[in-house]
Amino acid sequence: MSLDNSTVAKIARLARIRVGADEQPHLASELNHVLGWIEQLSEVDTKGVEPMTSVAPMTQRLRPDQVALENDRDAVLANAPESVAGFYVVPKVVE
Amino acid sequence: MAELIAGKTGDWEMVIGLEVHAQVTSKSKLFSGAPTDFGAEPNTQVSLVDAAMPGMLPVLNGFVVEQAVKTGLGLNAQVNKRSVFERKNYFYPDLPQGYQISQFQHPIVGKGEIEIDLPDGTTKAIGVTRLHLEQDAGKSLHDQDPKRTFVDLNRSGVALMEIVSEPDMRSAEEAAAYVRKLRAILRYLGTCDGNMDEGSMRCDVNLSMRKPGAPLGTRCEIKNVNSIRFVMAAIEYEARRQIEILEDGGKIDQETRLWDTRQGVTRSMRSKEEAHDYRYFPDPDLLPLVLEDGLIERIKATLPELPDAKKHRFMGEWGLSAYDAGVLVAEQERAAFYEEVAKGRDPKLAANWTITELLGVLNREGKDLADSPVSAAKLGGLIDLISDNTISGRIAKEVFAEMVETGKEAAAIVEEKGLRQVVDTGAIDKLVDEVMAANQDKVAEYRGGKDKLFGFFVGQAMKVSGGKANPALLNETLKKKLAP
Numbered sequence: 001m002s003l004d005n006s007t008v009a010k011i012a013r014l015a016r017i018r019v020g021a022d023e024q025p026h027l028a029s030e031l032n033h034v035l036g037w038i039e040q041l042s043e044v045d046t047k048g049v050e051p052m053t054s055v056a057p058m059t060q061r062l063r064p065d066q067v068a069l070e071n072d073r074d075a076v077l078a079n080a081p082e083s084v085a086g087f088y089v090v091p092k093v094v095e
Numbered sequence: 096m097a098e099l100i101a102g103k104t105g106d107w108e109m110v111i112g113l114e115v116h117a118q119v120t121s122k123s124k125l126f127s128g129a130p131t132d133f134g135a136e137p138n139t140q141v142s143l144v145d146a147a148m149p150g151m152l153p154v155l156n157g158f159v160v161e162q163a164v165k166t167g168l169g170l171n172a173q174v175n176k177r178s179v180f181e182r183k184n185y186f187y188p189d190l191p192q193g194y195q196i197s198q199f200q201h202p203i204v205g206k207g208e209i210e211i212d213l214p215d216g217t218t219k220a221i222g223v224t225r226l227h228l229e230q231d232a233g234k235s236l237h238d239q240d241p242k243r244t245f246v247d248l249n250r251s252g253v254a255l256m257e258i259v260s261e262p263d264m265r266s267a268e269e270a271a272a273y274v275r276k277l278r279a280i281l282r283y284l285g286t287c288d289g290n291m292d293e294g295s296m297r298c299d300v301n302l303s304m305r306k307p308g309a310p311l312g313t314r315c316e317i318k319n320v321n322s323i324r325f326v327m328a329a330i331e332y333e334a335r336r337q338i339e340i341l342e343d344g345g346k347i348d349q350e351t352r353l354w355d356t357r358q359g360v361t362r363s364m365r366s367k368e369e370a371h372d373y374r375y376f377p378d379p380d381l382l383p384l385v386l387e388d389g390l391i392e393r394i395k396a397t398l399p400e401l402p403d404a405k406k407h408r409f410m411g412e413w414g415l416s417a418y419d420a421g422v423l424v425a426e427q428e429r430a431a432f433y434e435e436v437a438k439g440r441d442p443k444l445a446a447n448w449t450i451t452e453l454l455g456v457l458n459r460e461g462k463d464l465a466d467s468p469v470s471a472a473k474l475g476g477l478i479d480l481i482s483d484n485t486i487s488g489r490i491a492k493e494v495f496a497e498m499v500e501t502g503k504e505a506a507a508i509v510e511e512k513g514l515r516q517v518v519d520t521g522a523i524d525k526l527v528d529e530v531m532a533a534n535q536d537k538v539a540e541y542r543g544g545k546d547k548l549f550g551f552f553v554g555q556a557m558k559v560s561g562g563k564a565n566p567a568l569l570n571e572t573l574k575k576k577l578a579p
Contacts, residue, residue, distance in 0.1 A: 014372055016186055053179050053377035059385040062157030065121050068128030069142055076141045076248070079148075086137040087245035090188045093235060 003028050003035070098266035099307065102338045108307045109334050110314070111270050111300065112262035113326075115277060116255045117287040118231065118295035119162045125230050125254035126153030126196065133293050137247035145252040147191035152380050155180075159254040160384065162286040163203050163228050165394050166256055169284045169401055170223050172207025174391050178227075180381045183373045188246050189233035197257075199375045202227035203384065209280065210403050211272040216417040221273050222261030231255050250294075256287070262301065262311070267327040274298060274323050275425070279402045283427050291322050298326055303347070304337045312337075313347040317361050320354045329354040333361050405430055413442035422450050428464050429454075435471035440478050448474060452492070456499055468502040469495070477505035487566055490514050518565045523572050526564060530555045531576065542579040552577065 005024040008031065012019040019027060073086055082089040099106040124131060127144035144151040167174045179201040182194040204226035210218045233248040258277065264270045278289035278296060289296050298321070303314035317333060320326050337347055352361040400408070402424045409420035409430075423433045423446065437445035453474060457467060477495060480486045486494060486509055497508045509515055517523060530552060531538050541548040552573050557564055 014184075014374070054379075054382050056382060058382055060155050060382040062160060063128075063154045065123050065156050065158035066128060067123050067130045069130060069140070070128075071141075071143055073136075073138045073141070076138055076143070076146050082243075084245065086139070087236070087239075087247055088138070088188070089240075089243050089245055091244070092240075092242050093188055093237065093244045 003031050098268065100334060100338060103342050106307060107304050107334070107338050107341075109265055109267075109330065110262045110303050110305060110311060111264035111266075111330060112314075113260045113264070113270060113273060114299040114301070115258045115260075115274065116231075116297045116299075117166075117258060117277075117281055117289070119159050119228075119254040119256055120285060120287055121156060121159050121162065121254055123156060124252040125156055125159055125228065127252055129252065131253050133295070135249055137245075138249065140249040141251065145191075145248055147193075153196065153378075155381065155384065156254065159228065160203070160386070161390070161394060162254075163226065163256055164386065164391060165284050165398070166258075166281065166286045167204030167207065167226055168391070168395055168398055169280050169286075170204070170207035170209055170226065170258070172223055172226065173205035174386070175201065175203055175205055176386045176391075177201065178203040178384045180228075180378045180384070181375045182378045183229075183375055185373060187232065187235075188244060189235045189248070189251065191233070191248065191251065195230050195232065196378055196381070197229035197375075198227035201383075209273070209276055211269060211276050212406075212417070212421040213272055214268065216421075218417075219263075219269065221263045221269075224259040224261050226256050226258045229255050229257055262303075267330040270300065270330055271323050271327050274326060276402065279425055283399055283401055294321065297321055300326060300329055300333070302330060302333050302337070304334060304341060312341075313349050315347065315350055315352050315361075317352045317354050318364065325354055325356060328359060329361055332359065336361065399427070409433075413437060413446070415442065415446050419446045419450060422454070426464070432464055432471045436475050436478065438475075440475060441482060444478055444481065445475075448478060448495075452495055468500075469498050473498060473502075473504055480505055480509060484516060484518060484565060485509065486514055486516050487562070487564075489566075490516065490562055493562075514563060516565050517560055517563050518568060520568065520572070523564060523568055524576075526556050526560055527552075527569070527572050527576050530559060538577065541577055549573070549577070 005021075005028055008024045008028045009019065011031075012027075077083045077086070077088065080088050099108055101107075118131075119125075121131060123129060124142075124145060127142040129140050129142040129145055132140065142151075144153060164174050178198055180196050181199040183197045183199070184194040186193055202225045206225070207223035208220050209223060211221055212218055231250045231253040233246055233251040236245040236247070239245045260273065264273060274296075278291075281287040281296075282289045287295060291297070297319055300317040300320055301314050302317065303312040305312045315333060315337070317329050320329050333352070340347060351364045353364045355362050405424040406417070406420045409415045409423060410417060413420075415423070422429075424430045429449075433445065433449045436449055453467065453469060454464075457464065477491060477498065480494075481488060481491050490509075491505075494505050494508050494514060497503065497512075498505060501508075517526075534552075534555065537548055537551060541552070553566075553569065556569055556573065557566075560569075
């Protein structure tokens with residue numbers, strides 16, 4: 001498996017990371033190394049082994065349906081670059 | 096009831112599947128303890144988990160899991176003892192995590208089926224593909240400011256059930272019947288309040304067109320259609336749009352569209368297109384959900400009688416038509432009201448009075464059964480007066496109008512206004528004699544063979560009695576006395 005520059009550009013776009021055209025070949029090469037390393041796993045015969053979604057031999061713990069709100073709006077909005085009348089404010093999202 | 100649409104090149108058939116997002120009725124959110132109340136001030140129901148602050152971990156709400164299982168059982172569906180939460184990755188300002196926690200490969204509920212009621216009294220089975228649990232996103236307000244979007248995260252993290260149907264519907268009417276039945280089932284179960292105005296039930300419509308018998312065409316998805324009326328309008332519009340393209344030799348692009356309520360059209364949502372690469376993977380913050388032994392059986396034992404079972408019982412036990420039974424079971428409160436009215440009385444009379452008169456009035460006044468000025472006991476009291484011949488059906492309507500107005504008991508109104516029916520044969524004889532004496536010319540015509548005049552005599556006699564003469568007795572007496 002091998003990634004080309006356009007795939008790198010697409011991944012970067014999906015992750016909202018700005019990657020210049022000059023950086024793409026270098027990143028493609030690094031990602032290809034990582035992929036090659038992971039591909040070694042396919043040498044293991046996993047026939048009949050159930051896919052694993054978690055490494056811990058545990059199942060999900062549940063909490064009771066109780067309201068417990070420990071923070072107020074100011075705390076939630078404290079890190080927002082901008083807020084107005086209790087709302088987060090972001091650049092216009094055009095639909 | 097597949098409704099074909101005539102085009103220039105022949106008939107077309109709609110193929111419709113629906114994805115319904117139903118907000119789970121719970122006090123707190125799916126993965127946090129923040130409350131779920133509707134209409135709170137912006138960002139006042141947001142925990143640091145819902146705002147996706149770094150290091151916050153989701154903890155699954157056990158009651159929500161039970162609600163999903165209950166819903167699965169109500170949809171006659173397979174409940175999966177093991178399910179997995181995955182991350183659906185995309186960027187949008189009202190999704191602070193950058194991903195939605197959802198279920199993809201292993202949903203909590205698998206295949207099921209519900210029965211929909213069609214206007215002609217027939218039913219049709221619609222397959223349910225799956226039900227999975229997921230987080231709701233926040234709310235973006237685009238119209239508050241020309242250059243900025245305002246975001247409220249109160250809904251962020253609220254538990255939703257996404258219920259996906261098979262593409263089994265063939266008309267807008269069937270799609271509407273499906274949404275109505277699904278909503279009724281959810282309300283009976285108490286797992287979602289079904290309130291489309293408040294967004295606790297939202298609908299995505301998948302629609303493609305084909306010539307009858309042909310393979311499936313390319314579909315479009317219409318997002319966030321928020322009332323049953325809009326579901327029907329969006330389907331009608333989108334079907335026409337697709338037929339027009341196909342008949343002009345074009346092809347349908349598989350895309351996400353939006354229902355524009357103001358213009359009554361569907362529009363392409365191009366911005367969502369490139370976000371379709373969701374890159375699902377199991378959420379490492381959450382372990383596989385395994386239902387404890389006995390949970391499914393325990394929940395099954397708590398299920399109420401559901402709309403279809405109730406409908407069939409009303410038809411069998413009370414002898415009601417499919418249509419009447421369907422109307423009565425549409426809401427649990429309505430069915431209970433009817434059963435209280437019908438108990439120990441003529442069930443069909445009770446159904447008529449409940450549906451035609453009471454629901455008719457409430458509908459006109461835009462009221463719920465809960466605000467009804469006439470209780471089940473009082474409506475029953477009125478029916479008793481009809482059944483024991485104290486009043487005629489015609490007078491009963493007058494009494495009923497008064498009951499709606501004043502909330503008084505039927506018997507009290509009848510006494511107060513002296514509306515008791517005249518069943519005394521002597522009094523009726525006298526009445527008939529009077530009418531005949533006053534209309535001797537008509538009596539002669541009637542006896543000469545003009546049978547139609549009988550109705551005239553009934554009308555006159557009824558008028559003289561102030562509407563209080565017993566109709567059967569009056570008819571009988573008139574026939575006897577008018578006979579040549």
